[in-house]
Amino acid sequence: MGFLISLEGPDGCGKSTQIGYMKDFFANEGYEVVVAREPGGTKISEKIRDILLDTDNMDMDYRAEMFLYAAARAQLVHEVIKPALDAGKVVIMDRFVDSSAVYQGIARGLGVDTVYEINDIGLNGVAIDLTIHLDLPPDVGLSRKKSQHEMDRMELNGDDFHSKVAEGYRELAAKFPERIVTIDATKSVEEVRDDILEVIKRML
Secondary structure (H helix, E strand, O other): OOOEEEEEOOOOOOOHHHHHHHHHHHHHHHOOOEEEEOOOHHHHHHHHHHHHOOOOOOOOHHHHHHHHHHHHHHHHHHHHHHHHHHHHOOEEEEEHHHHHHHHHHHHOOOOHHHHHHHHHHHOOOOOOOOEEEOOOOOOHHHHHHHEEEEOOOOOOOOHHHHHHHHHEEEHHHHHHHOOEEEEOOOHHHHHHHHHHHHHHHOOO
């Protein structure tokens, strides 16, 4: 079996940059690496992503949102993640089920346990080996996002929502300390990279 590593954190916390460093590290260590994002990563999942992030859908029901994320994730697990893990590869995820636990379970108020129970079927036995939580104040992350592109439906939620997201990740990290490692994402890109790679080396 391979390794499944997820990167989590508020919008704009720097996941994409760090995933690039992680991919290079594992490749240099001789591992085959698969990188995927959520929602997305397959033809079907990307179509669901378009629905979820479309600013025309601001009135989407929170439960519908939760189920759409779970559906996109189930397809990604079936088509990409499980086959890669079965082949002994390292899978690096830009968000995974913990995102739903935080965004829908905590920030939307639907309940963490509810989110995990709903996603359990779609995960089909797949479990995360390590989660890197990039901790960043929400205002800093959103400022980065605004400078990068036009904001999507999730990013356009108010400051209170994004504060709940940031705090939700901290709550989740405290709940699962054996799996979730928090990294201070206010540090420089290089310092964050070094902190993450140190965690990965300990895991290996």
